[in-house]
Amino acid sequence: MVMWCYSSVVVTDPGGVPPNWRPLTDEENGDANPLVGSGYGSAQLDPKQSAMVAVSQEIRFCHKCKQFKPPRAHHCSVCESSSYMNSSGRRCILKMDHHCVWVVNCVGALNYKYFLLFLFYTFLETTLVSLLLLRVFMEFFNEGEIDETPGSLAATFITFVLNIAFTLSILGFLIMHITLVGANTSTIEAYEKKTSPKWRYDLGWKKNFEQVFGLDKKYWFIPAYSEDDLRRLPALHGFEYPTRPDLEPLQQH
Ligand SMILES: [Zn+2]
Ligand SMILES: [Zn+2]
Structure with a gap:
């Protein structure tokens, strides 16, 4: 599962x-669906969803890619320099979270859930290993005798300590990301917004969770x-995100 x-x-x-x-301009927004034209899925929104999807009026432009950026997209300089990613060597990532050195990839709209699951299962696995190692010590201290030599016992102890440290750091990371998912914020946005108490993508933790993990x-x-x-969650494609109806796009700054 981890793998x-x-x-x-x-x-x-x-x-x-x-x-x-x-x-999209306002006129286009009336009938054209941005996802159909770009060939990235064919999400059709029902009127209720359409009302919620407020296309940002703030036009963002990436000077490195020399093109427009969808809302919540960010330019990744690491991906830019790794030429295997795309032929042009430039890279804006949809809802970019961070560039992860462990997975040698950017974590963005389309693989954020996989990244979170990876964290979760790695946490479970290291916890399990820690418990197994702990049992070895319990047996040693309880019964006073053990098959292992002092050398291998010391090695087990070091493994145990390292494993605990690793488990705890993953747990910290996991808790941080659970908090972020609950607030519908990417790591980058968490650094950027800082003071703003109202976040326009925050739809309540249940909807925020569904935007990453799906309804199924x-x-x-x-x-x-x-x-x-x-089909029913446009946010999964990474180009548009429902915003809170009570917050106008203009109020975000
Ligand atoms: Zn860019
Ligand atoms: Zn990257």
């Missing part, structure tokens, strides 16, 4: 911006999305 999630994070494209992407419970624990979820 499955890990390879999913590594292999899955975090979500690049197609070369011809540009923000069967898919919550595996690094994949159901067809239904990809």
Whole structure:
């Protein structure tokens, strides 16, 4: 499971911006769906969702890629320099969270869930190993005798300590990301917003969770999305995000 999630994070494209992407004008917004034109899925929104999806009026432009940026996208300088990513060597990532050295990939809109699952399963695994190692010590202290030599016991102890440290650091990371998912904030946005008490993508923790993990419970624990979820949740494609109806886009600054 750990390996499955890990390879999913590594292999899955975090979500690049197609070369011809540009923000929709108001007239276009009426009938054209941005996802259809760009060939990135064909999400059709029902009127209720459409009302919630407020396309940002703030037009963002990436000077390195020399093209427009969708809302919540960020330019990754690490991906930019790794030429295997794309031929042009420039890279804006949809809802970029961070560039992760462990998975040698950016974590963005399309692989954030896989990254979180990877963290979760790694945490479970290291916890399990810690408990197993702990049992070895319990037996040693309780019964006073053990098959192992002092040398191997010391090695087990060091492994145990390192494992505990690793487990705790993953736990910290996991808690941080659970908090971020609950607030519908990427790591980058968490650094950027700082003072703003109202976050326009924050729809309540349940909806925020669904925007990352999908509505289909069967898919919550595996690094994949159901067809239904990809159709009904535009946020999974990374180009547009529902915003809080009570917060106008202009109030964000
Ligand atoms: Zn860029
Ligand atoms: Zn990157």
